Amino acid sequence: MTTAAQHAYDSYEALVEDYFEKGWTDGLPIMPPTPEKVAAFLECAGLSGDEVLGTVPTREVTCTAEQAAANAVMAGCLPEYFPTVVAAVRAHLQPKGNCHSTTGTLSGAAQAVIINGPIRNELGVASGAGCFGPGFRANATIGRALRLVIRNVCRGIPGFLDRASYSTPARYSFCFGENEEASDWEPLHVQRGLAPEQSAVTVHSLMKMVEATDFTSRDAEGVCDTLVTNIRANGIAGDAWLGEEGNVVIVVGHEHHRFFVEEGWSKADIQQYLWPRLNAPATSATDRMARIGKPEGILIVAAGGAGMGASWLLLPHLALAITEPVS
Template identity: 40%
Template sequence: MSTTALDQVAAPEVDADRIREAMEYYWAKEWTDGLPVVPVTESYLNQFLAVVDRDPEEVLFTITHLNRHLTVRLAAINAALAGCLPEYFPVVLAAWEAIAKEPHPARGIWQSTTGTAPFLVVNGPIRNEIDLNSQGNIFGSGFRANATIGRAIRLGCINVFGLHPHKLDQATQGTPAKYSACIAENEEESPWPALHTEYGFDASDSVVTAYVIRSVMHIEARHTMEPEQLALDFVDSICRTGALIHEYTSALLVIVPEHAQVFASAGWSKDDLRDYVFEHAVRRRSELVAVGKDALSHKTRWRLSSEHPDSMPDTASTTTDEPDVVRVLSHRSSIQIMVAGANNAGVSAVVEIFTLNPPRENPFSYSQIGA
């Protein structure tokens, strides 16, 4: 909408000064993420609680070492503050339930100097019902559902668990995902089954999957129609030494429809791509020595130099043919694959995610919406 058009829109009959006073009051109470929040009344809160059949005092998620608990009511308050519509609240609720199954947040990783953040992927019919963006600019702005659902989680982190920067949140640099990180899968333009069906759900189910992420790296690959070449571009980004914090790393491949069709046209399934990435995601041990990451810490099991007094040998498996070559992925399930983005260019992404190493049988956390 142009500035001229904005000037012609009739403003609702409200007291703008009172709204600003409420916003400043919320800011003074540190109930925001730095951006203005929506003032919440009891009657407006009740609209959120009315769309779910849950006890408002039911505890959804606990961080034990902080002795703080998030209830359905508190989740609704923060969803309203974030700018969600009431019809988004079942997604927010399922997101918190998925997060509660993820082992890392409860252990304090959201407070980490590493700067991690929650990241949500939504599948199923709910995407279209509430206009969740799964196509162009998925990691960007412009869609209320994506922006506010992700923000509802961040505000819950701040307002319920006290994760304010420079205080309990000790991120050295952080990530833009600390504002909001919620995308939907572009199931309509994917040649493969949707992400949530790999967990045993039906395609008609609506599901939220929760991850802990560090960064999103874009892969520019407009140059090839060879699946092996394209897959090696993903491998190279996964294997960068800066990603090797622990013994192994993990990745969510967010593949645009154009790239997905390159693989599918060559007869590759998701599992074919996953197997290829797993087999080729390796580094020579001499390369790990060069950056001081050829061993593990006794205390943290983070990578460090074998010359460090706290070091112990890593147990990273080697390839059969070349014993000096070390795998950087512990298991094929350390690689997740989904399709999202516009079908207009060869630009995909590798999302760096945290998983248990070695992973459990199903290392990811998800919850069915409305179940």
């Protein structure tokens, strides 16, 4: 196992410029991954540097904990964020996380990192107003760390193995928490078999994000029908390799969530309502089948702030949403 070479620089500016020159950043400045900081991150996660977090066989890539730690430092993470970054890397590098396809695709798919459990509040992961955007260190740097691993370790470099026609700003960083405190809804990680007190990360590779606005409906069914219309306008093809386990993530916004809570709808109720309607045969080019194998494949997440009557649809690329515990 190789260890990262050490380089000496006269100044921070010289280091950053050299990193830009070598193509080791996402186009933004980075924090220097000093050996001391990398060691502190590894210690925080209880990992040795040569621990393998995952592989990308098509690319002959093996990602070690040391490599992930260096990129987490560069992304601006604090040491205590690193176990969460490790879980995100492990999730994305699962075979059906499909790193090679989702980071090389012409479509410019992005990775959503969804955080559940106590670690959200311990790290200050935003799950309310503005949670998709800038202003929150944990969100910004954990999502960025995964993307830097994809770039610097998994070789997802634009013009090389990243062949996106446009790419997307979500590829700088896309990380948010589920607002578990908003209701008694079962959190995503619990739906996926983990204990409520277990922190976890779900990584979902998305082909595109679609905002499903609905300022008119005043009840749960009306909101669900809007979700169906918006998903079916795009369609989801399904994939033989993914089988019946495919996913779509629906981030239910505050103003829509209210109607579900008022009417006592659980996540399972929403899944049962949506599933047959999504899987119904196409009727036109703008009303297409959204092929999801099971109701449980529709992943419902509460997040976002008050105001907009909107939810967000994270439509899948060729991968499963993978949930990994934070250990």
